[in-house]
Amino acid sequence: MWVTSSTATALLPTAIALGNFDGIHRGHQEVVRSIVGVDATGSEDCSIRRTVVTFNPHPREFFSGQRRQLLTPQEEKVRLLEALGIEQLVLLPFDRELATLSPQDFVEKILVRQLQAKRIGVGKDFHFGYQRQGTAEDLRAIAQNHDIEVKIVSLQACGRDRVSSSLIRQSLQEGDIPQANRLLGRPYQLAGTVVTGQQLGRTIGFPTANLQLPDNKFLPRYGVYSVRVVLEKTALLGVMNIGCRPTVNAEAKPTVEVHLLDWSGDLYEQTLTVNLEEFLRPEQKFSSLDALKAQIQTDCKRAKDLLNSQL
Structure with missing residues (x-):
């Protein structure tokens, strides 16, 4: 997929799905499908680039001045959009100049002149332009003047x-993983490279893979989860812990650690894709390592039973 932050280097002309698209949830997927595969006459046109146009940073991040944790950081977003048939991702730099464009100017300057849009898809609740004054119906009316x-x-x-x-964020914060997954239309994922940790799990018989995630990846509720893990093309079952490990020298920065069930091998520097299935229990501090080990054994058994029952 071609990814660009400049309309000057975009592949033209375009069919555009327009929005923030954090999560690529079921609603976003329908917007994307509305511009994939056919041109305005209803037939396939390979010369029109199937494009998602979004904003970087997220407008809420720009106006608040606070960094926003994302359901789908850029690398993950690219992978998901590519699977939906998108050929190009245009990340419009969201700055003061863009924020003050009127709805009319946004359409005519950005979408018509710079991106040569032939077709545009948006959600019904889409707003754009200065102070979000433009609605989806306004977009349709302005674009109609340009035969778009x-x-x-x-x-x-x-x-x-x-x-x-x-709502997906709220569900993840509450540990309601089935609800988050239903809204997404797929399991919520944490994908990262395995890095060296403190290796304490190995000493109690439960070696874990310490995942390094993008800094802006949104983390669900701290605690223990049953998960399905993809290692290269191999599907595995596992237990994941997210948190600051209060039993063994709590750390300020949370860690994401995965124990693979019925599997052994060297995982360092490999990429794991972890699909969340169920929240098992919140993070807690144990009185001893033996108590922690006993609880992990219980977690593993429960996770295995749950995951096998879902096959």
Whole structure:
């Protein structure tokens, strides 16, 4: 996939899915599908670049001045969008100049002139332009003056809940992994390289892989999880702990450690993709290493039973 932060180097012309797309959840996926595969006449046109246009940094990060933890950092976002058929990701630098563009100017300067949009897809709740004054219907009206089709995608629901990045964050913070996964349309993932840790798990018979994640990856509730792990093309079962390890010299910075069930081998410098399935228990401090070891044994058995029952 071609990734660029400059419209001057974008591949043109484009069919654009427009939005923030943090999470690439079920609603985002429908917006992407609205511009993939067909041109405005309903037939496939390989010359039109299937493109996601989003903002960097996230507008909320720009206005708050606080770094935002993301459900899908850039590398993960690229991988997910590519699987959906997107050929190009344009990361518009979100600065004061972009933030003060009127809805009309945003469409005409960015989407029409610079990106040569032929088709645009957005969610029904999309807002854009200065102080978010523009709506999805405004986008359609402005684009229509340039003979650009705008597909407005209805909001997606999961049961009684509207699919949204904020609800996914809330579910992860509460440890409600099944709900987060339903909203995403796939398991929430933590993908990273295995780095050297303190190797304390090895001393009590439960070696763990210490994962180095992107600094801006959103972490769910601290505690222990049952997980499915992909190592290269091999699927494995595991138990994951997220937290500051209060029993063994608590650290200020949280760690993400994975113990693979019924597997042994050298994992250092390898990449693991960890799919979260169930929250087992919150992080806690034990009176001794023996008590910790007994609890880990219980966690492993429970995780194995849960994961095997879901096959």
